[in-house]
Amino acid sequence: MDPITLKALADFPAQLEAHYGAIPKAHTHWKPASWEGIPSEHLTAIEQLCHVRDVEIDGYQVRIRRTLEEENPFLPGLDTYGLARDREYHKQDAVRVLAEFRDARAKTLEMLKALSPQQLARWAEFEDYGQTTPIGLAHYLCSHDQQHLAGLQWLAGKARVSQSFS
Numbered sequence: 001m002d003p004i005t006l007k008a009l010a011d012f013p014a015q016l017e018a019h020y021g022a023i024p025k026a027h028t029h030w031k032p033a034s035w036e037g038i039p040s041e042h043l044t045a046i047e048q049l050c051h052v053r054d055v056e057i058d059g060y061q062v063r064i065r066r067t068l069e070e071e072n073p074f075l076p077g078l079d080t081y082g083l084a085r086d087r088e089y090h091k092q093d094a095v096r097v098l099a100e101f102r103d104a105r106a107k108t109l110e111m112l113k114a115l116s117p118q119q120l121a122r123w124a125e126f127e128d129y130g131q132t133t134p135i136g137l138a139h140y141l142c143s144h145d146q147q148h149l150a151g152l153q154w155l156a157g158k159a160r161v162s163q164s165f166s
Contacts, residue, residue, distance in 0.1 A: 001112055001113070001115070001120065001135060001138060005138050005139060005142050006109065006112065006113070006138075008142050008145070009105065009108070009109055009112075009138065009141065009142055009145070010105075010109055012105065012142075012145045013098070013101060013102045013105050015145075015149060016049070016052060016098070016101065016145075016148070016149065016152075017098050019149050019152040019153060019156075020045060020048075020049060020094060020098070020152060022152065022153065022156040023045040023152065023155060023156050023159060024156075024159050024160065024163060027045065027155070027159035027162075027163075028044065028045045028046050028094065029044050029045075029046055029090060030044060030045075030155075030159055030162075031044055032155070032158045032159075032162070037154065038151055038154050038155075039147060039150040039151055039154060040147045040148050040150060040151025040152075040154070041080050041081070041151070043080070043084065043089070043151070044089075044090070044155070045152060045155050046089060046090065046092055046094055046097070047084050047089040047090065048148050048151055048152055048155070049092070049094055049097045049098060049101070050083075050084065050087065050089040050092050050097055051080060051083070051084065051089070051148070052101060052144075052145070052148050053097055053100050053101040053104060054078070054083055054087070055078060055144060056101060056104040056105060056108060056141075057104045058078060058083075059077075059078050060108060060137060060140075060141045061104070061107065061108055061111065063075045063124065063126065063137055064108070064111055064112070064134055064137055065111075066124065067122050067123070067124040067132075067133070067134055067137065068115075068119055068122060068134070070124075072123050072124060072125060073124050073125070074124075074125045074127070075124050075125065075126045075127060075132075076127045077127045077128060108141070112134065112138055115134055119134065120133060120134050120135050121133060122134065124137075126140070
């Protein structure tokens, strides 16, 4: 596993918290009139945090485990909007969600760092991505992280502009 990807994964919890902090407090549950151009899913700031937490735990941790335990498993995507609705993301507390995410990311990093060369070479079929390995999953997770930092910055920009016109 390359050090730059591991470092990016390790640094992400602090970045996520900082980017969430760029959202004006009155806008953590705010939805723009149009989602056109958002680089992530159509989720409010608090929903973005919950999504990142759940993708970590129910997505990538499960995918890595299944790749290690099963022969070429099929790894499905998650229903983002179904999870947001069913888990009531809009009612979640950001401090708690960020703490849960930090703990989950630490566990993911422990899993990745402990993998042998043979384990890193195991194959799986990831829905919408194709054949992958635990190394590929780590890169996709890193990419997902960046997508949600961009989504939070997009929301911060829209929120600041909306404040100018209110």
